[in-house]
Amino acid sequence: MSSAVCSDPDDKLPEPACGYPPSLGEARLLSDEELAASLASTLEHWDGASDLWLFGYGSLIWNPGMPAAETIHARVRGYHRGLYLWSRVNRGTPEQPGLVLALDRGGSCTGVAFRLDGANAMPHLQALWRREMMMGSYRPAWLPCWLADGRRVPALAFIMRRDVPTYTGKLPDAVVKAVFGCARGRYGTTLDYVSRTVDALRKSGMPDRALEALLRRCAEE
Template sequence: MMNQQGNAAAAPDYPSLLGEVHPLTDEELAHSLQTSLKQWDRTSDLWLFAYGSLIWKPDLPAAESCSARVYGYHRGLYLWSCLTRGTPQIPGLVLALDHGGSCAGLAFRIATDGAMPHLEKLWQREMAMGSYRPVWLACQLNDGRRVRALTFVMHRDKPTYAGRLPDHIVRTAFKHAQGHCGTTLDYVARTVEALRASGIPDRALEALLERCQCKKTDD
């Protein structure tokens, strides 16, 4: 049930406010992009590792794509979303990489020529709130090749860091959270479907979706 202020009253400890969360300015976005690209020689094609919505909505051309795995990080619903999949009053959840384990996803090879406009658009999408840290990780492709791939990991010292949440909080987000890109539930369901279709199912994420999605009989 929702109260008159639109808060998720079904979970008393569901966060109604995340503190001061401000979008990065255009100058900050440009600085972040240029700093991150210092490790790219700009003569070789660039690899991008996708583990969430970039799998099913990359919005950039890829000269090649294949399943891949990175080590030292795992996927989880660790990022509060107060814009794309929620609001500041009813924050949603999206996926992020956090320390430990490994993660299977898709690797996209982006051709050097013409890459910058697409990377700028990618930064506007992924780095708008500054919640991620762009990093280059060792990435093993499904054919055995090893590449350095750019990806986005959780910035733990940001107020949007959710950490590992109990099921009742995730369930509340699934039931109530919606932002300008849609609901948290749809985001997770589409990611689960895309991972399965790519032959790299995430059993833990599938189990979380099964446990926490709201049934039609819910209030």
Template sequence: MGDFWVFGYGSLMWRPGFAHVETQRARLHGYRRALCVTSHVHRGTPERPGLVLGLDRGGSCLGLAFRVPGDLRDEVVGYLRARELVTLVYLERLLPVRLDGGGTVPALTYVVDRGHEQYAGALEVDEAARRVSGAVGVSGANEEYVLNTVAHLKALGIRDHWLDGVAEKLVPPQP
């Protein structure tokens, strides 16, 4: 089998964790980046859940597409499934992404399952910030996850105004 593409929109963008031979900015139409997944383990607890990113229906999402050599397909797909499908809140899909370098390619993508109990739905900026603030899980503070994601997006020249709004609510105003 030939090379294949993986689309990253959150932590996969700055910590893919798998071998790849090319990275391009890419846009996925029909889905948007959102803090729409309740986290009971990595960024929260059952008593104080946090929020992590998911691809939810509507709009479009600018992210990164990673080209993976075909001979690594089983290894990389196995890694991604272990990472993304732990609680089955994401659905694995092969969706078309438009590469900045030109052309459209099918990319392995993980979108939120709206029927899953961890789906938080569409949240206003203030509500998302309230849920993120103070939540801590085995992977660390939820605020750190959001602020780190926003910083990496900005470093890549990607603006996500909704997520920026959440991050602004998490940072105390400077005197």
């Protein structure tokens, strides 16, 4: 653990080192009304009965939190997976933010597609919005998704917004190492989050070589 950036919660926070911790300003949670409006806008063209597809590229792979009528390996193009989002609650704190995965422009991304039963989807989508959209850091979008069996379906995915303070851009290894050594939120550490995602992708036969290499470089023994 890097003593240059980590501190006991009761101690005065140290000066930022290697760009960490970042200055993110005040966080604002979306209201119930804003979440409902976002969900309604995303589902504008849904008939309320047809099945829906959801694309998981991070924790949804190993913790979907909802039943699926079908689960299958899949790929989206035009976006790639990376640690692009500062987490001030789930995997870190406002004083020592963690990192979580997001889709950013360029490349492609393998993951898992979940088919949700349309007749029972709404409660699960509402819970998903509270899980993923509370901070307003993602842009929900319907992406063309290629399933492992050759089908192409529109799938709901959460894309990183570049216009929010929590967007990290490309981080140097020194910052990622500091986060791995320090950041812990209500759901645990960033290091555990990344490790579980790497493990789930490898066990599914879809290893993310770049994420694995980052974990090897930045995780302290």
